[in-house]
Amino acid sequence: MQRTINMPAGQMWMELIEGEVVSQQKWSETQIRATGGGGYINQGSGLISDVQLSTSSSEQLEFWVRSDDGKETAFRLADTGLALRAGQRVRIARGGKLGSKPGTPLLTQNFASGETHALVPDWLNWAMAQGLLRRPLWYRLLSNWLTLAIAVIAALLIVYAHKHPSNSGALAVLLEPAHGPISLLEGAQLVLSQAASGGASLIADLSQWSASSSQPGKDKLPANLFSLLLFTLFAWASLAVALKLVGRLILSLHWKRSASRDVRQRVMTAFEAPAA
Secondary structure (H helix, E strand, O other): OEEEEEEOOEEEEEEEEEEEEEEEEEEEEEEEEEEEOOEEEEOOEEEEOOEEEEEEEEEEEEEEEEEOOOOEEEEEEEOOOOOOOOOOEEEEEEEEEOOOOOOEEEEEEEOOOOEEEEOOOOHHHHHHHHOOOOOOHHHHHHHHHHHHHHHHHHHHHHHHHHHOOOOOOHHHHHHOHHHOOOOHHHHHHHHHHHHHHHHHHHHHHHHHHHHOOOOOOOOHHHHHHHHHHHHHHHHHHHHHHHHHHHHHHHHHHHHHHHHHHHHHHHHHHHHHOOOO
């Protein structure tokens, strides 16, 4: 039985397999990882770093389920804590983003014990990896396009201040008490108007530079433009990192928990819904 579930960023498919457990086995797997051991030897002398060994263990579970139509399906899970034995009747759900294969085991219901067990340890990360959930629009704007816009405006204000040193008062108007309080709208209009003027001056300089071959200081313009570009990229990167950290802090306070609950609830609702 297959179902389609509407998710926040798309649709997913869910396949329900119900039947009897015909066999199951558990075992432990241990992985050993070695790091280090590098170095050099030259003419009989040198240095070799010590080899560091680390181990990790996982509990593996493999079981076969025979459906009512006689088809047998194998499942292999790791570190789920799922308890079942041969002869018990179970329902297993697996799924993924619509159009993708194979599916991820999601939920299991043991009819003998009456327990429903989640097989996904982190619903939020699973949904985002599947493309079924995206961070809020405000976060994506804050950490990408908004920071680029701020960096470009700052670069154009620098151009305006260089062209009009006696009239570049956007920051002064915002900070000096003598000007009195200024509304956010008025401040934004002032900053944007001076940035637009700086952009117009930059375009005019580029036009003159491309039209004249003997203009004084012609060789300085490419270097100045390169410096302006570096400043814009640096400001963009710095703002993006800073605002992304702030955004992730805000997300961790509320959005992550609510989004994870929403994803799990959508899957659980479809899993528990009776057959049509």
